[in-house]
Amino acid sequence: MIQKLLASAALLALATGISPAAAQSTQPESIVLVHGGFVDGSGWEGVYNILKKDGYQVTIVQNPTTTLADDVAVTKRAIAEANGKVILVGHSYGGVVITEAGNDPKVDKLVYITAFAPDKGESVSSLIANPPPGAPVPPILPPQDGFLHLDKAKFAASFAADVKPELASFMANAQVPWGVAALSGAVTEPAWKTKPSWYLVATADKMIPPDAQRAMAKRAGASVVEQSGSHAVYVSQPKAVAELIEKAAKAHAK
Template sequence: MKSNLVKVAATLAVLAFTSGSALAQSAVDMIKPASIQAKNVVLVHGAWADGSSWAKVIPILQKAGLHVTAVQNRLTSLKDSDEDVRRALAQQDGPTVLAGHSWSGTAISDVGNAKNVSALVYVAARAPEAGEDFVALQKTFPDTPVRAGVEKFDGFTKVSEDAFLKYFANGIDKDEARVYYAVQQPTAASLFGERTTDTAWKSKPVFYAVSAEDKTISPEFEAFLAKRMGAQTITLDAGHLSMVSHPQEIADLILKAAGRK
């Protein structure tokens, strides 16, 4: 079964890369819904962001009848972020889809084996294996321009305004992108090198949204991770913040993971 999903993921990725957002939407339609119907969705934000990055996806999921929680997870350590996500999961009554963007793919991989998690959704996200040197793995793929704009201070990092607008929030209206720049959360410099102790994507249904125009995590790396997980995959003609520029497609993927479409 998992090998078949890998083949589907690879095929859909190629189609979407060559044909753009319209085919990406049809790719969502081709994906089979998860077998367990979820009642809840827990959304986890990535580095240099906060829960508002899910603001356009949330009302779509709520309108579909799902109970939605956007975690304001700390970016001070993996342990802290894991605790925040576990706390949110513990408050859910019934099957829950756990979705993570960017760095938070690390956290959902680490805590996603919670009993009430019915499926995992990765949005332009990391997806480490337990104990893996993920930084070393990422270096085997093309570098991205956002890295030149990462500024360090007091053990934390942020993305400069120029790099944020050009690369982190590419594909988004500049005025809107400035709002996300204003709410970006300082991220511990040590966070990116921390290693997980669990690999939830090996035992849960997995869905992945690749961003073909990503300037923060290379699209090639995202496609590799999706294939490695055997994820049901779509590829969007989007930058790193695809849940902002393509909220309907991301919401539709989450609804598939929730067994709702």
């Protein structure tokens, strides 16, 4: 079977004048989008539509956000199913997931959207343990059965201040419980140490302080853009987010 496929590729190359290696090198990278805590993958719809229109193959991961290990496993299945090399994109807690899952050999590049970018041994819990003075405090309610929610009445102001009120209200009432165990999941080896990365800082974020975002991006050696937007910038500003992902796609991997 493999021999037949190789032979077919060779015949196609002869017919088109393009070598199999060259054809493979021009194949667009697949894009895998990873959501964060309290939400699911549906928030990526606007970004997805733009990327699909521009010709990219896009997969949206539906992580259970129960434990880091479970979320990495789900993400790795999406990576395995994607065609060719993969650009792994993570929002918020999704940044922790891509930092770990990004070590997969198929992953070529990482894109962080107002996300956590931990170093070895770090987790969400350790990164938020000592907030800077005056930093906004996310309205996280006490855990219930090992899961966290945001206060619905304060969800829009803290998470989605620039999202249309009707949609922000829907997001607040459609929250996905975020497992306390996921917050303590520590990265074993950060993929950004060996793979190029890009970072979008949301300058009006009330969940992850913008200065903390800048510090993590700098430590990761990421190419940084700043965008006025809330923590839900991927929902409210899909064009800006898609532009950064496409910028990464067009860049040559190191």
